[in-house]
Every structure is written in structure tokens, then in C-alpha cells.
Amino acid sequence: MSSNSGASLGPIFAALGDATRLGLLARLSDGRARSITTLLGDSPLTRQAVTKHLRVLESAGLVRSLRRGRERRFAFSPERISEARAYLDDVGRQWEDALARLQAFVETDKT
Amino acid sequence: MSSNSGASLGPIFAALGDATRLGLLARLSDGRARSITTLLGDSPLTRQAVTKHLRVLESAGLVRSLRRGRERRFAFSPERISEARAYLDDVGRQWEDALARLQAFVETDKT
């Protein structure tokens, strides 16, 4: 397997499982670090709500933050995304292998 | 973009965001269909709990089920997994592009 068998991935996927957070991640994936109020933008949410979402992303390791003067800037962090990607690749590959075996079986059987 | 910009992926990731469900998916990714009690196995959970998890997976489209006599057999369904994978690939690629641009900038600047 390219990754651990999925243990500990729960929190990562859970963090991705919210539209607001997916949106934040999408904006941050351009590599630029942004402050909370910047990320708030024109969203209908409160600053506190956005803050909470950012904390969820951060504790899932999808984002990193550091204080810069009076503001805290959040930046995308790619490692965990790769883990999630690796897991999905594994599952997909397992599936394709199973399909291939089934295919082979059918072919053989068709003699 | 290879996929829609992430809208509607929330439910998929949310379904993946639970260790029990990840385990069920992993077992089902070998392509074989299994009944609820089979999937229950020696898990410490109740049959009803597992049933609920399976329903979550099903309504996220990650799994399909059909009644076979007195039992309902659940089977892996790969399409949605691919969507999720495509999204993560997009995010990853965006990040790498950003890195590349930054790299280019630094190189240029170093004249």
C-alpha cells in the first residue's frame, strides 16, 4: 500500500466534508497566505464562524497559520491532502484490480 | 479544471470522514458484495449502527445495494470516489503550479 490503510484519515476527510471549508481550501490552494478577515470576504458568515472552520482545517493539518503582527495568516499545507489522495488512489486501484481479475476469470471461463 | 469546482463534493468527503465507514469501504473495495451481517463481522457496533453507516455511504453514492432474497447486499461503487480524487488532484496541481511560479519568480529575481 502506498499509505497507511486509512487509519487517521477520518479527520482529514471530515475536515473536507463541509462546503465552507472546501471553499476556503480552494482559495488558499494558490499558495498565498491570508488573514481571517480577508478570508471572510463577503461570505454571509460571522468572523467567528470562519475562524472555527479555519481551526478545523488547521487541526486536520490541511492549513497552517502564523501570527503576523496583529493578524493571523493562514496558508495551505499540502502534505495531508497528498495522504488523502494516496488513500483514494489505493481504493481505486484495489477496485480496478478486482475488476481485472473478474475480467480474466470471465475470459478464461469462456473457453 | 478536470472537475466541477468542488460543489457537491461536501457530502462525499463527509461520508468518508468516519473511521467506521472508511473501514467498510476498504473491505468493499475488493469488488465483492456483502450482506449487512457479514459486514458487521466482529465489530463492536450494533447491526443498526452499521446499517446507518451503510446508508450514509449509499446516499453519498459510494456504495450501491440491492436486495437478494432475505438479505441486502452492499457493493462498492467507484464513480464518486473518482470525483473526490479528481478534486484533490486539482487542489494539488494548483498548489504545485503556485510553487512553480514562485520558484520562477525567485530565479528571475536573482539576476
Next chain:
DNA sequence: GCATCATGCAACTAAATGGTTGCATGATGC
């Protein structure tokens, strides 16, 4: 026909989640 097996449905509980509001605090800029 009858015991049994696999499932479905409903009601209920405890905890987590997503959101709000109000107030406190530390930097910034003039």
C-alpha cells in the same frame, strides 16, 4: 407450518457540529 435468520422501522439519548453574540486584548498609526 414453524422456527429462525436478515432486515426494516421508530423512538430515544449523548455528544459533536455549525453558528451566534458579547466582551477582552494586543498591535497599528497618527
Next chain:
DNA sequence: GCATCATGCAACCATTTAGTTGCATGATGC
């Protein structure tokens, strides 16, 4: 120094989620 801006913290609320228990029902096998 002082107004202001960006954030943090805490309490609170409503909804969802993960899980349970108990009972009902439809197939299966002999």
C-alpha cells in the same frame, strides 16, 4: 495617548450525528 483594527475567548443555542433498544416483517429450510 488614543481610536481602531484583527483577533481571541466564552457562553449559549439548534441541528445533526452516532449510537442504542425494542418490536415488526418477510424469506428460508426442513
